[in-house]
Amino acid sequence: MGDTTEILVEDDDRTVLFNQDAFSGDDYVEQIRKQYPDLIILEKLGRGSYGAVYRCVKTDTGTGLQTGFAIKVVEITARSAEAENTIAKEGITPEIYCERKRDEAISEIRLLNELKSPHIVHINDFDVVEKKDEIGFIIFIKMDVLTPLSSLLKDCESYTKKDAEKIGRKLCADMCDALKVCESHKIIHRDIKPENIFYSRTENKIDFYLGDFGIARVLEETEVKMTAIGTVSYAAPEVFMLKNYDNRADFYSLGIVLYQVVNHGRLPFMPRYPQQTTVADSTNAQSMRLNPNAKLEAPDNASSKLAAVITKLCAFAPDNRYRTVEDILMGLNDGKAVIVVDGNDVPIKENIGLKVISLLLLLAATGAIGFQIFNSVKDMLNTL
Structure with missing residues (x-):
């Protein structure tokens, strides 16, 4: 050669x-x-x-x-x-x-x-x-060769609300699947941003993948992290301010990414689309994002349900955000407990318990069961 x-x-x-x-x-x-x-x-x-x-x-x-x-x-x-x-x-x-x-x-x-x-x-x-x-x-x-989400953001400006909603919900569900596994290993990613989320696309389907765990660390049960690692525009306030943080810092970063996807590609506190933006607008938006008294407006290209989920993910105070991945998915699905299998949100009655949910999620993630097989199992579980 x-x-x-x-x-x-x-x-x-x-x-x-x-x-x-x-x-x-x-x-x-x-x-x-x-x-x-x-x-x-x-x-x-x-x-x-x-x-x-x-x-x-x-x-x-x-x-x-x-x-x-x-x-x-x-x-x-x-x-x-x-x-x-x-x-x-x-x-x-x-x-x-x-x-x-x-x-x-x-x-x-x-x-x-x-x-x-x-x-x-x-x-x-x-x-x-x-x-x-x-x-x-x-x-x-x-x-594997995948395309970073950052290359998709330029298209978000022209998305219809229907298209933005579809991509936003799929992105949220797929990232919840990834973060659920991180939770089980006590891992905080710490740098969720468009450059570290990837996607693959076919004619009728898009899938998202969380990558670049280069600064991820194992979170021991009795330990919290106090290092300012992460990209400024997407880092949680507590991370940026060198305060204690946990997995909810990842939820915040995911919320900012989702906000951008369903807000015509614009970050929180930026002028509404289609207004022109300046460098000063970006500086002001960053300052507002780190202000605990600033009120975050809902993204304007999503349903009220998805917008509410994203706004909660982006709450300034960690205690005002979702606590677990299951909480996020329940917020996304009208309060129903769900499992994401083959990219599909599958509602399950809450009375089967989180242990069963976790077991089925593990089986699906490892390929031990597929969506078609799971349908019959799900029907049986919903009768319990």
């Missing part, structure tokens, strides 16, 4: 000519090629302080079929300011620092693999390679 500069690839039912020289000088690309010489790199999907994500394909030499996936490259180095501060403060060597960060990253990858939900981005495989030219490691993570 080293001598080949142009590659023909079947991409979305099109035969596309990719110029591989376009990636010349990209260190991560060269590292991917060295680690996986049989891959074709199509494009860079994103880049951050951690490294970068690339869309790739692999061609089966026997059948000629191509499989697409994403590779996330995570670089662990002792050269960052954070590394230098930690090394100096704790009196450890750069080698120990990098080994510790490597072990933490591997633990989080394995933890993510334990989160069995059809609405959580799963890691297919990963490899850890020690750097040869300096102290540190490179982690290559293989994942």
Whole structure:
């Protein structure tokens, strides 16, 4: 492949000519090629302080079929300011620092693999390679290729109320499915935002997936978190203000995302659509969002029921938000207890108990039962 500069690839039912020289000088690309010489790199999907994500394909030499996936490259180095501060403060060597960060990253990858939900981005495989030219490691993570919700937000401006409602409800249900699994593992995501929610779309269906658990941590039963991590526009006030927080911080961030989806792509406290907006409007909206006395108006492109759910999720005080995922789903479904199976809200009588609900949710999430089988079981349970 080293001598080949142009590659023909079947991409979305099109035969596309990719110029591989376009990636010349990209260190991560060269590292991917060295680690996986049989891959074709199509494009860079994103880049951050951690490294970068690339869309790739692999061609089966026997059948000629191509499989697409994403590779996330995570670089662990002792050269960052954070590394230098930690090394100096704790009196450890750069080698120990990098080994510790490597072990933490591997633990989080394995933890993510334990989160069995059809609405959580799963890691297919990963490899850890020690750097040869300096102290540190490179982690290559293989994942499915999905589209970030942020690319969908630009379309929200023109959505009819019916379309916005449909997408908003589906997004809420799918994220509740993901957060239910997080709850069971005592995990707070801490950075729910459009860039960390992904979707796949067919002609008649859209599914959403929660991803990028890079700053997620296990929440022990007796512990609360006090670090200001998360993206400012979506972080809960208590997170932004360095106060104690719990899983309700994730509910708040989800509420802000939902608000944007059913408010013509605009965040809370921004001028109503179709008014023009300015940078000053964004600054003012952020200030209002962090003001406990500011009254949040309902999003204007949703039903009163969905708007009420979103407004409660976005409450300034954590005690005024929903406490559990089940509470959110009941608010979304007229007070009925539900299970989300194959993307469908399935009402169940409350008298079967939350333990049974959790068990059935686990079975559905692991694929042990499907929606058709569940229908008959649900009918029986509703007679109890």
